[in-house]
Amino acid sequence: MLSLSALEIETQGDPECSFVVRDELNQRLDIFLSEHCSEHSRSRFKKLIQDGLVLVNEQRVKPGYELRYGDKIVVWLPVLKAQEQLVPEPMPLEILYEDEDIIVVNKAPGVVVHPGAGHEEGTLVHGLLAHCSRLAMQGAPQRPGIVHRLDQNTSGALVAAKSERAYLNLIQQFKEHRVHKEYLALVYGRPREGGGEIRTQLDRHPVDRKKMAVSVKKGREAVSLWSVEKAWDEVALLRVTIQTGRTHQIRVHLSHSGHPVVGDETYGGGKRRARSLKDKTLQQLFLQIDRQMLHAWHLAFEHPLSHAPLSFTAPLASDFAELLNRLS
Structure with a gap:
């Protein structure tokens, strides 16, 4: 064990909380803290224990340390470094719902959900920080309130947590696949059947690590259900429900099935595919598309505090709606 003097802990003065164990618990430290500080x-x-921000009797221990009578626990929360501190930036937000604990927005295409490389x-x-008086501070420092994500060029419904209790409950709902997520995807080709299921394992692409790929030997199970909403000669509009939320899941699954999402340069639906269209008018129209035509259309879950059922439908982004009008 390391003594307190041997640690270099960057904290904001006094500990966030402290405890003295008054019972013979024989309970893991991480479990004890999660039960006594329900906001985390x-x-x-x-993670805090592993980073040395939780000490027992002024010593660093492991998360599985079994507490004993008389143990003194102190907990610090890390301070964000200057480059990690987020500055609110006002931006237009299409708000579908908001209360003291959650906010649901219709994310515009081209908007990145949270800070990252580049x-x-x-x-x-x-934008949320500029609009909301608070966001849940769970998770990574650069992702306050974020319980799920949409790709930069995917539009649609997204929920964020404003309170800590809401964050923990929503994370659990997503983990247990109790959140209903339905998408609209414009794809190349006309599926022979009216619908079906795509069930595969997904893993990092063996060559391009920024991409995902269907894997036979390893990876995480991904399940997508699809049905044809409308079909034209060379493209179709699909309704896709995902039972799991893997990175790029819909884009990879539809590409794997031979029907890549229109405008998806990464997974075979880019300008090269557009040039293969037989209809020259359609070809010229699709060559102007600069993002994947994928929209998180419907989102349903249980309110994290009241437990009331909530359901939201996000209107299509203007470019997607205009493209469908042109097709019709």
């Missing part, structure tokens, strides 16, 4: 998850405390400013998180 067990995984959050596990996207330090102008993200949805920056």
Whole structure:
């Protein structure tokens, strides 16, 4: 074990909380803390313990340390470094619903959900911070309130947590696949059947690590259900419900099935595919598309505090709606 003097902890003065164990618990430290500080998850405390921000009797221990009578516990929360501090940036937000605990927005295409490499400013998180008086501070420092994500060029319904309790409950709902997520996708080709299921394993692409790919030997199970909403000669509009939420799941699954999403340069639906269209008018129209035509159309879940059923439908982004009008 390391003593307190041997640690270099960057904290904001006094500990966030402290405890003295008054019972013979024989309970894991991370479980104890998650039960006594319900605004933070067990995984959050596990990370704090591993980072040396939780001490027992002024010593660093492991998350599985079994507490004993008389143990003194102190917990610090890390301070964001200057470059990690988020500055609110006002931006137009299409709000579908908002209360003290959650906010549901219709994310515009082209907007990155949270800061990351190459996207330090102008993200949805920056806009939410400018609009909301608070966001849940769970998770990574750069992702306050974010319980799920949409790709940069995917539009549609997204929920964020404003309170800590809402964050933990929503994370659990997503983990247990109790959130209903339905998308609209314009794809190349005309499926022979009216609908079906795509069930595969997804893993990182063996060559391009920025991409995902269907894997036979390893990966995480991904399940997508699809049905044809409308079909034309060379393209179709699909309604896709995902039972799992893997990275790029719909885009990879539809590409794997031979029907890549229109405008998806990464997974075979880009300009090269557009040039293969027989209809020259359609070809010229699709060559102007600069993002994947994928929209998170419907989102349903249980309110994290009242437990009332909530359901939201996000109107199509203007470019997607105009494209469908042109096709019709």
